[in-house]
Amino acid sequence: MKIRLASELQYDSIVDGEGIRTVIWTQGCPHKCPGCHNPSTHDFAVGFSMDVDDVKKQISSYKNQDGITLSGGDPFSQPEACYEIASYAKKQGLNVWCYTGYTYEALLVMAKSNDIYLKLLQKIDVLIDGKFIVHLRNLSLKFRGSSNQRVIDVQKSLESGAVTLVTKYQQINIGLDLYEKPDYIFV
Numbered sequence: 001m002k003i004r005l006a007s008e009l010q011y012d013s014i015v016d017g018e019g020i021r022t023v024i025w026t027q028g029c030p031h032k033c034p035g036c037h038n039p040s041t042h043d044f045a046v047g048f049s050m051d052v053d054d055v056k057k058q059i060s061s062y063k064n065q066d067g068i069t070l071s072g073g074d075p076f077s078q079p080e081a082c083y084e085i086a087s088y089a090k091k092q093g094l095n096v097w098c099y100t101g102y103t104y105e106a107l108l109v110m111a112k113s114n115d116i117y118l119k120l121l122q123k124i125d126v127l128i129d130g131k132f133i134v135h136l137r138n139l140s141l142k143f144r145g146s147s148n149q150r151v152i153d154v155q156k157s158l159e160s161g162a163v164t165l166v167t168k169y170q171q172i173n174i175g176l177d178l179y180e181k182p183d184y185i186f187v
């Protein structure tokens, strides 16, 4: 299986989720939010293709990573490949964060016609959901660009049937505190 990427995998990121992370930059996004910080990732026809097995090998080769982050682009535009990668990461003891322009609720509706969306959600610990809305942009937000976006504990949300937020990241103006492994990371 292949995945279309916007750039090479990035390891040791400290800005794309909690801890030290390997980021997978997917190519292609249908949302085209005005003011998007990464418009070069919108076109599904550009970027480059990589075998998912090679992505897995690269993930395994990076040392001292807490997790992976699926970003883009929109990872939910390539759900099968992202599911394979997220499943592999979980087996390696890594936690999984994912950015998407879809809302969590929209993904659950999509899952009714194609269960790959639910399968991918079941491998994600933390989802940052929703489009970037330029007039809600706030530089004080941690791990998200606009205040409509939510930092969601996906497994608690699936269990309870209601969106459960990672409360500390919904706050504004929080400082750069020391990394502590939170209880939503199942490693």
Ligand code: SF4
Pocket (backbone or CB within 6 Å): 029, 030, 031, 032, 033, 036, 037, 038, 039, 041, 072, 073, 074, 100, 101, 102, 130, 131, 132
């Ligand atoms: S969902 Fe993300 S990558 Fe896609 S257009 Fe919006 S901000 Fe850009």
